Amino acid sequence: MRERKPRPDGGDAGDGRGNAIAASGVELTYADGTEAVKGIDLTVPEGEFFGFLGPNGAGKTTTIKTFATLLSPTGGSITVNGYDVRDDARRVRETIGYMAQETSVDEELTARENIRFAARAYGVPKSQRADRIDELLDLVDLADVGDKRAGEFSGGMKKRLDAATALVHSPPLVFLDEPTTGLDPKARNRLWEYFERINERGTTLFLTTQYLEEADQLCDRLSVILDGEIVATGSPMELKRRVGGEILDVEIEGEAVDATGDGSAAARERAAEIARAGDVFDADADVAVTDDGISVTAERARQHGTDLLVALRDDGITVTGFNIRSPTLDDVFLAITGEELDSEDRAADAADVTGEVTAE
Numbered sequence: 076m077r078e079r080k081p082r083p084d085g086g087d088a089g090d091g092r093g094n095a096i097a098a099s100g101v102e103l104t105y106a107d108g109t110e111a112v113k114g115i116d117l118t119v120p121e122g123e124f125f126g127f128l129g130p131n132g133a134g135k136t137t138t139i140k141t142f143a144t145l146l147s148p149t150g151g152s153i154t155v156n157g158y159d160v161r162d163d164a165r166r167v168r169e170t171i172g173y174m175a176q177e178t179s180v181d182e183e184l185t186a187r188e189n190i191r192f193a194a195r196a197y198g199v200p201k202s203q204r205a206d207r208i209d210e211l212l213d214l215v216d217l218a219d220v221g222d223k224r225a226g227e228f229s230g231g232m233k234k235r236l237d238a239a240t241a242l243v244h245s246p247p248l249v250f251l252d253e254p255t256t257g258l259d260p261k262a263r264n265r266l267w268e269y270f271e272r273i274n275e276r277g278t279t280l281f282l283t284t285q286y287l288e289e290a291d292q293l294c295d296r297l298s299v300i301l302d303g304e305i306v307a308t309g310s311p312m313e314l315k316r317r318v319g320g321e322i323l324d325v326e327i328e329g330e331a332v333d334a335t336g337d338g339s340a341a342a343r344e345r346a347a348e349i350a351r352a353g354d355v356f357d358a359d360a361d362v363a364v365t366d367d368g369i370s371v372t373a374e375r376a377r378q379h380g381t382d383l384l385v386a387l388r389d390d391g392i393t394v395t396g397f398n399i400r401s402p403t404l405d406d407v408f409l410a411i412t413g414e415e416l417d418s419e420d421r422a423a424d425a426a427d428v429t430g431e432v433t434a435e
């Protein structure tokens with residue numbers, strides 16, 4: 076276990092732990108007037124695996140850069156590991172690791188040389204460097220290829236090496252800015268294992284991601300950021316619960332648009348009316364017409380699903396399929412923001428995404 080230094084602010088998160096990050100009212104307006112971050116409040120206790128989830132351009136990187144002292148906030152206050160980012164930027168930098176979106180490994184150098192270079196840059200005492208390098212190569216499973224040039228590595232291996240270099244000075248807090256973007260699912264899974272391992276050793280991790288599955292799998296808590304503002308914070312489970320129940324997707328025969336005039340679109344509207352009528356589900360059920368039929372989000376959707384199917388059949392509506400599922404973080408994002416995450420790489424997550432739910 077890592078030894079903790081006494082905190083400069085004597086800070087305490089209330090449970091004996093200090094706060095790795097305490098941010099209040101953080102604003103960042105770029106020189107061209109772009110308001111990238113608009114008053115963010117955030118507290119991350121030491122040891123937490125915290126996720127920052129949002130679509131492209133939401134303000135994730137800008138926020139992380141203000142925490143890592145790479146950008147000076149134009150408003151608000153930020154304390155990192157007990158040090159103020161404005162007054163004690165050097166201390167903050169000494170106590171954090173930062174893995175940027177773009178891999179920063181030097182492809183001309185071997186894995187070992189890359190880590191050695193970082194160790195020197197971060198002022199790791201010479202006597203400790205060799206052991207530290209071996210330990211880190213082991214941690215990210217690159218010991219066998221430690222003397223190979225990084226230019227020969229796959230994307231996933233480069234990312235792992237990058238993660239190792241961010242850890243050379245044993246920082247208690249590490250920022251990971253979209254670390255798995257562009258990796259195939261296998262490489263991504265492997266990287267997740269290292270992040271979990273690092274977190275288990277006591278390191279606080281602050282991860283930004285566009286992948287709901289990633290946040291769901293790794294994070295103790297997460298905030299959803301949209302257009303420079305935090306719109307929700309909680310554990311993945313709490314956020315999923317906000318969707319309010321289970322989701323029943325019902326496929327109904329015919330086209331979504333009644334181009335043929337055969338009433339098939341009307342069948343969907345009629346099905347939605349039946350689902351909303353209050354006979355089957357509670358009045359607070361959320362019913363939406365989808366591309367395939369209708370989608371109902373309700374408590375006990377599973378229990379009452381068959382009642383709905385019977386009611387639809389009695390009304391002469393042909394059901395061609397149905398599926399009951401627990402909400403995913405996709406549904407949470409939809410429910411909160413009314414929009415889906417728009418990442419090109421979301422195909423990799425497609426296995427987890429079924430049906431379509433519209434939320435107000």
Ligand SMILES: Nc1ncnc2c1ncn2[C@@H]1O[C@H](COP(=O)(O)OP(=O)(O)OP(=O)(O)O)[C@@H](O)[C@H]1O
Nearest residue numbers: 105107109111129130131132133134135136137138
């Ligand atoms: N140097 C800059 N000058 C002006 N505007 C900027 C600058 N950098 C980013 N922005 C803008 O600030 C907003 C937030 O960008 P940011 O990179 O923080 O978002 P993000 O959530 O990290 O997205 P991405 O995943 O695309 O990196 C965007 O509108 C972006 O265009």
